[in-house]
Amino acid sequence: MARTAARAPQPTHSGPTPGADSQLVGGIVDARLAALVQPAPPYAALQGLLAGQLLSPDAAAGIALSFPSHRGLPDEVATMAHTLRPSPREWLQVPAPGATSTDPPWGDSVFPDLAARGHLFHREHAPCGHVATAGAERALARTYGVWALAEAAYRSGRSPRALSAVAQHAPITTDVLRAAVPDGSVHEAAALVRALATSENLPTLRAWGAERLPQGPGIGYASPALIPHFADADLLVGSTLLDVKVSARADQPRRVRAWLQQVLGYAWLDISDRWGIRHVGLVLARQGLLVRWDLKSLTAAAFGAADPLAGVEQFRRLCHTAARAERKPPFPDDDLTS
Numbered sequence: 001m002a003r004t005a006a007r008a009p010q011p012t013h014s015g016p017t018p019g020a021d022s023q024l025v026g027g028i029v030d031a032r033l034a035a036l037v038q039p040a041p042p043y044a045a046l047q048g049l050l051a052g053q054l055l056s057p058d059a060a061a062g063i064a065l066s067f068p069s070h071r072g073l074p075d076e077v078a079t080m081a082h083t084l085r086p087s088p089r090e091w092l093q094v095p096a097p098g099a100t101s102t103d104p105p106w107g108d109s110v111f112p113d114l115a116a117r118g119h120l121f122h123r124e125h126a127p128c129g130h131v132a133t134a135g136a137e138r139a140l141a142r143t144y145g146v147w148a149l150a151e152a153a154y155r156s157g158r159s160p161r162a163l164s165a166v167a168q169h170a171p172i173t174t175d176v177l178r179a180a181v182p183d184g185s186v187h188e189a190a191a192l193v194r195a196l197a198t199s200e201n202l203p204t205l206r207a208w209g210a211e212r213l214p215q216g217p218g219i220g221y222a223s224p225a226l227i228p229h230f231a232d233a234d235l236l237v238g239s240t241l242l243d244v245k246v247s248a249r250a251d252q253p254r255r256v257r258a259w260l261q262q263v264l265g266y267a268w269l270d271i272s273d274r275w276g277i278r279h280v281g282l283v284l285a286r287q288g289l290l291v292r293w294d295l296k297s298l299t300a301a302a303f304g305a306a307d308p309l310a311g312v313e314q315f316r317r318l319c320h321t322a323a324r325a326e327r328k329p330p331f332p333d334d335d336l337t338s
Contacts, residue, residue, distance in 0.1 A: 020184035026246040027148030028141050028181075028189035029285050030234060033244055035144070036196075037209070037235050038218035039128045040069040041115075043094070044232070045147040046082050048154030050097040054163070055107040057082070057099055063115045068128075068217045085225060086216055089274050092331065094228040106172050113174045118143050128218050129206060131197035137190040145181030145189070192246065192285045201283075201290040208292070211238035212276065226269035227330045230323040233266040239278035240292050241267050246285045260293075264302060267295055268312045269319060271334040 031042060041064040049055035060082035064070045070081050077084065083096045118140075126132035126140060149160045162180040169176050196202045209219030220237035235242040243263040250256060263280045270277050281292030303311045320336050323329065330336075 020188040021182060022246070022248075023152070024145060024148055024182070024185045025189045025192070026244075027151055028144045028185065029192050029246050030244050031144040031147050031151070032137075032140060032189070032193050033235060033283065034222035035122070036126075036129060036131065036193075037205075037220040037237055038069055038214065038216075038222040039067055039122070040085070040218070040222045041067045041082065042147040042151065043082075043085060043223050044154045045150035047096055047229075048150040048152070049107055049111065050082075051157075052153050052159050052163075053100060054105050054150075054159075054167075055111055056104055057096070059104075059108040059112055060096065063112055066112070066115050066119060072216075085223070086214075087221065087224070087274050088212075088215060088276055092225055092228075094225055106167060110172055110174050110177055114143060114146060114177060117174060129209075131193060131202060134190065134194055137194050138186055141186045141190040141193070142178045142181050145186060146177050149180070195285070195288050199288055201288065204290055205237055208238040208240050208279075211240075213238075221275070224266075224275050225331075226266050226275075227319065227323050227334070228328060230326065230328040231266055231269050231319065233263070235283075236275055236277070239276055240281050241275070241277045241279070242281045242283055242292075244283045244285065248286055250284050250287045250289070260298070261302070264295075264298060265315065265319070268299075268315055269334070271316060271336070272331075274331075274334070 031045075034040070034042075046055065046060045046063065050057065050060055058079070061079050062081075064081035064084070065073065065078060069086055070084070073081055073084065080093070083093050085092045085094060121136070121139065121143070122128070125136040131137065132140065149163050153159045153163065162182075166172060166177055166180050196205075206219055214220055220235060222235065224233045224236045224241070225231075226233065233241050234244045241263060243259060243266070245259055247255070259282055260280075263282065267277045267280050278295055279292045280295055280298060281290065283290055299308050299312065302308070317336055320330055
């Protein structure tokens with residue numbers, strides 16, 4: 001198997017620190033690395049807020065349009081900007097929940113401001129493709145903590161207690177939102193992101209992005225969608241599909257095998273080659289490692305003596321069947337039944 005890894009120093013955070021929520025830390029790191037790769041909306045967070053009726057579709061569209069990736073969208077699609085995502089080939093539409101009430105949710109008064117403050121802070125302290133100072137990364141981690149809480153609502157179908165508690169606060173402000181993110185999680189996530197800037201990982205990530213630059217701003221694509229609401233990867237940088245892991249242990253073969261199966265599965269679902277995936281890899285945040293493999297070689301190794309083409313085809317059909325059972329149909333040009 002072809003393998004490329006950036007050399008890195010031993011991680012300073014081998015495990016969760018006191019007061020840190022490991023799941024939230026993972027969500028913050030995911031969201032921050034997505035912004036490092038592409039200045040795009042927090043897609044899953046907006047979905048979570050919409051599903052929980054904490055944000056109106058109009059406000060979600062306005063937030064999406066405020067991000068550099070979406071600012072050039074024509075007026076005729078502006079009201080659905082939060083459902084649109086750029087890909088190397090075209091804009092994709094991922095359905096989002098609609099409003100169930102005519103009353104504006106409380107989130108309409110604070111989440112647009114959270115996004116606007118984030119844009120200003122990024123421009124001054126951490127442009128796309130760059131990591132900020134330790135203090136600035138802690139400020140960013142608190143903002144991305146809010147988006148991570150909203151994404152958790154999308155993934156689980158339940159509003160996190162921290163967001164529910166905010167709704168009981170009066171008045172609800174952006175500062176109240178940001179204060180809902182625990183300090184321990186903020187500090188730990190910021191330290192893990194900062195580790196990128198003190199190793200060879202960030203230059204390696206940029207070099208992979210330069211192998212095939214995106215159509216818009218950034219060095220890649222955040223949250224590439226393979227099957228809407230069923231299979232979203234973390235990052236696409238150049239031709240490398242990456243999954244971000246914030247696990248304290250990366251020395252257990254069964255766990256690492258599951259991670260590789262996950263990122264391989266995402267790559268196999270790119271049936272129309274929309275994303276042009278040629279490598280798959282892992283960002284192991286706590287271990288300070290960035291690793292990738294050649295997609296064809298790893299696929300062959302995954303199936304051993306069995307026919308990889310037949311195996312991939314079977315996997316695709318099983319996933320499409322499961323997605324349709326959940327009423328999450330594939331994109332039309334990836335649909336094996338069309």
